[in-house]
Amino acid sequence: MSPDAYCEQKAAASGSSFYHSFRFLPPERRRAIIALYAFCREVDDAVDETIDGAVARIKLEWWRSQVAAVFGGAPQHPVAQALKPVVKAFELPQEHFLAVIDGMAMDLDLNRYPDFGLLERYCDRVAGVVGLMSAQIFGYSDPSTRAYARDLGIAFQLTNIIRDVGEDARRDRIYLPQDEMKRFGVSSAELFQHRVGPGFKLLMAFQVQRARRFYDKAFAALPAVDRRSQRPGLIMAAIYRALLDEIERDGFQVLDRRFSLTPLRKAWLAWKTSWNY
Numbered sequence: 001m002s003p004d005a006y007c008e009q010k011a012a013a014s015g016s017s018f019y020h021s022f023r024f025l026p027p028e029r030r031r032a033i034i035a036l037y038a039f040c041r042e043v044d045d046a047v048d049e050t051i052d053g054a055v056a057r058i059k060l061e062w063w064r065s066q067v068a069a070v071f072g073g074a075p076q077h078p079v080a081q082a083l084k085p086v087v088k089a090f091e092l093p094q095e096h097f098l099a100v101i102d103g104m105a106m107d108l109d110l111n112r113y114p115d116f117g118l119l120e121r122y123c124d125r126v127a128g129v130v131g132l133m134s135a136q137i138f139g140y141s142d143p144s145t146r147a148y149a150r151d152l153g154i155a156f157q158l159t160n161i162i163r164d165v166g167e168d169a170r171r172d173r174i175y176l177p178q179d180e181m182k183r184f185g186v187s188s189a190e191l192f193q194h195r196v197g198p199g200f201k202l203l204m205a206f207q208v209q210r211a212r213r214f215y216d217k218a219f220a221a222l223p224a225v226d227r228r229s230q231r232p233g234l235i236m237a238a239i240y241r242a243l244l245d246e247i248e249r250d251g252f253q254v255l256d257r258r259f260s261l262t263p264l265r266k267a268w269l270a271w272k273t274s275w276n277y
Contacts (some may be wrong), residue, residue, distance in 0.1 A: 003082035004031055007038035007131040010079070021235040023139070025275050032090055032137045035082040039097070040130060041081050047169075060101050060108075067097045075160055090137050096129040103127075111173045116210075119161075119177055120154065127157035131233070138230050142223040145230065146162065152233055155214035159240045162207050165191065166255035175220050180206065182248070204252035208269060215241060231274060238273040239266050257272050 046059035103125025131153025
């Protein structure tokens with residue numbers, strides 16, 4: 001199996017909504033974004049699928065060595081091999097890949113976030129810089145597009161956090177800021193016991209509002225000249241915002257279920273959004 005085929009298989013197997021937005025790209029950019037996505041999946045899996053934290057740290061350090069090899073050596077992993085021509089063709093900075101690994105390492109050091117300031121730093125590392133690299137691959141002419149890309153990446157991560165509250169709690173991880181939980185009278189025990197009370201609904205409504213502000217901030221920063229080239233991100237935003245609407249309409253029942261849109265609805269949203277740009 002070629003490195004590109006490996007990345008394609010990794011992306012397709014994830015079932016992620018991102019895959020729907022990649023279909024509208026020309027081949028070279030599509031291969032590049034799939035390689036980037038596969039990298040993110042690999043380093044995420046290094047933490048999430050490893051029970052022993054010490055082993056997970058070793059895996060992340062190995063991925064740092066693979067990133068170094070991508071930029072000046074002979075990488076061993078097929079994802080790293082696929083990335084080697086990508087980073088050169090699209091001038092992706094090495095520090096962005098290392099920032100993603102730094103973000104994944106935060107999951108080994110923290111399972112609670114005292115406030116949104118620290119959570120935003122986490123979101124920026126695992127998603128904001130990915131947004132920057134994605135925008136670079138999609139292509140842009142106005143530097144203001146970088147602000148759009150970073151905020152959009154953070155918006156995506158905040159949406160993931162809202163969707164995965166119950167799943168994360170089962171792993172003893174709470175990404176909802178602790179000071180905000182206290183403000184709305186929500187305890188960690190309520191999350192672990194899947195108790196959806198008035199305070200929890202108010203807390204989640206607050207999280208949804210914040211995510212929407214990041215989407216709105218991102219869209220406001222995107223120059224008209226780059227809207228068409230950044231179409232994949234806008235397609236993804238349409239899918240993720242629809243997911244937020246579903247969660248809100250269903251009363252924030254995220255503790256005992258994982259919300260997702262059907263493949264047909266994702267495809268329809270992708271097609272509809274693509275024609276708007």
